[in-house]
Amino acid sequence: MDLNELQRDALREIFNIGVGRAASSLSQIVNDTVLLSAPEVMLVHREDAAKVLLGSEFPQFSTVSQHFSGAFDAEAMLVFPESNALEIVRLMVGPHMSVEELSEFEQEAMCEVGNIILNACMSALADLFHLALNGTLPVHRFGDTESLSFLSGGDSQMVLVLQVDMTISQQRVQGHILFLLSVASMQSLLDCLDTYLREQGLL
Numbered sequence: 001m002d003l004n005e006l007q008r009d010a011l012r013e014i015f016n017i018g019v020g021r022a023a024s025s026l027s028q029i030v031n032d033t034v035l036l037s038a039p040e041v042m043l044v045h046r047e048d049a050a051k052v053l054l055g056s057e058f059p060q061f062s063t064v065s066q067h068f069s070g071a072f073d074a075e076a077m078l079v080f081p082e083s084n085a086l087e088i089v090r091l092m093v094g095p096h097m098s099v100e101e102l103s104e105f106e107q108e109a110m111c112e113v114g115n116i117i118l119n120a121c122m123s124a125l126a127d128l129f130h131l132a133l134n135g136t137l138p139v140h141r142f143g144d145t146e147s148l149s150f151l152s153g154g155d156s157q158m159v160l161v162l163q164v165d166m167t168i169s170q171q172r173v174q175g176h177i178l179f180l181l182s183v184a185s186m187q188s189l190l191d192c193l194d195t196y197l198r199e200q201g202l203l
Contacts, residue, residue, distance in 0.1 A: 001043070001158060001183065001186060001187070002043060003041070003043050003190075006197065006202065006203065007190065007193055007194075007197075008041050010193060010196070010197055010202070011041050011160075011193065012038065012039060012040070012041045014124050014125060014128055015039045015041065015121050015124060015125075015162055015177075016038045016039065017124040017128075018117075018120040018121035018122070018123065018124035018125075019036040019037075019038070019039060019117065019120065019121065019164060020036070021120040021123075021124070022036060022116050022117040022120035022121070023035060023036040025116045025120070026113065026116060026117075026168075029092060029112070029116075030091055030092050030168060032091070032168055032169055033168075034166065034167070034168050035165075035166070035167040035168075036117075036164050036165070036166055036167075037164055037165040037166075037167075039162035039163060039164045039177065040162065040163040041160070041161070041162055042160075042161040042163075043158060043159070043160055043161070043186075044158070044159050044161060045157075045158060045159070046157040046158065046159055046180070048159075049159040049161065049178065052161050052163075052176065053079065053176065060081070060082040060083075060142065060143075060144055061079050061080065061081060061082060061142070061143055061144065062079075062080050062081070062082045062084075062085030062086075062106070062110055062140070062141075062142060063077055063078065063079050063080075063140070063141050063142075063143060064077065064078045064110050064111055064113070064114025064115070064118070064138050064139065064140050064141075065077040065078075065114075065138070065139050065141070066114070066115070066118050066119075066135045066136050066137070066138050066139070067135065067136045068122050068133045068134065068135045068136075069133070069134050070126070070131055070132050070133040070134060071129070071131045071132075071133070071188055071192060072181065072185040072186075072188040072189045072192070073181065073182070073185045074122075074160075074179045074180065074181045074185060074189075075179070075180040075181075076118045076121070076122065076135075076177070076178070076179050076180075077118075077177070077178040077179075077180070078110075078113070078114040078117055078118055078175060078176075078177055078178075079175055079176045079177075079178060080110075080173065080175040081174075081175075082142065084173040084174070084175070085106060085110055086099065086102050086103070086106060087171060087173060088109070088110070088113060088166070088168070088173060089102050089105055089106050089109040089110065090102055091168045091169055091171065092105075092109050092112075092113075093105055093109065106140075107140045110140050111138040111139075111140050114138045114140070115137075115138045117177065118135070118138070118177065119135060121162070121177060122135065125189075125192075128196055129192040129193075129195070129196055131192065157180055157181065157182055157183070158180075158181050158182075158183060158186045159178055159179065159180050159181075160178070160179040160181065160186075160189075161176055161177070161178055161179075162176065162177040162178075162179075163175075163176055164176070164177060
């Protein structure tokens, strides 16, 4: 299973709507301009997803995950290198806190960031595909590429990877948005996408 060029471009545009909404919401929270780059979209097998993250120079990650269900089911995860996550929290709560104080706020702050970004991406899909997707509350975890939850799934699972750059107050933070789907759910997503493309006269 793979994405053709038309599907990849369409998903990139749809998710770009989502990250644009997320950037606007985050800008209000930090009272500063937040820029989220147009995402790069990749579809990989579950066992290959770690290779995308292993390219990072930081082995420890801060993750926020939510489960979405509806026309297709997906485990959505926002992944930042742990040191970058602390920088995001610092920008959200102010520059005068110590690392210890920042750590106390990290879980709550990252859940809020994850909830905004993941829901914005999924709501962009739901709006354009005319379907309902229900999400669980966000869960924050620390881990490395050996312990991230998507690595323990079945071999038949696919991971839709979005690479995004976040810029706040001149600080650039690179992260990934992962959507773990079964092959059946991935096919349902692509069916919805193809229906959308036909409605737009592109297919």
